[in-house]
Amino acid sequence: MKFNEATATPVCDALRATGNWNPNWEPFAELDAAWTEKFMAMAMAPITSGVLDAKTVEFLAIAVDASCTHMYGPGVRRHIRRALELGATREEITAVLQYVSVLGIHSMSLAAPILIEEAAAHEQSLVGKVGACNK
Known part of the structure; x- marks a missing residue:
């Protein structure tokens, strides 16, 4: 379904008007405006509910x-700017960044044991081979 003006998209329109629209979302809106509107409404619900402070x-x-799975610089900048405007300190924002950096440790948690296993298996496969170096 091609985007058409007849499709009501108040959430998407509000995001565009406030500068919170990511241009990368535009292809979704063009392909299926109704789906994009529903998705954005769902994504905005925790933000607009008032349960959490700004x-x-x-x-x-x-x-x-x-x-590490998103790494969207323009959003980081926009939200840091807004957090500072709302009274956040550098220390608070630094703590948020330190906390989220923990997500990246899973790469090592997953890969290090595999490396140990595979290196041991590789070394074992070299044992007894002519001219093999066991280093």
């Missing part, structure tokens, strides 16, 4: 955008 929402947005 500064906490910005901290979470910083964490999501800075995470």
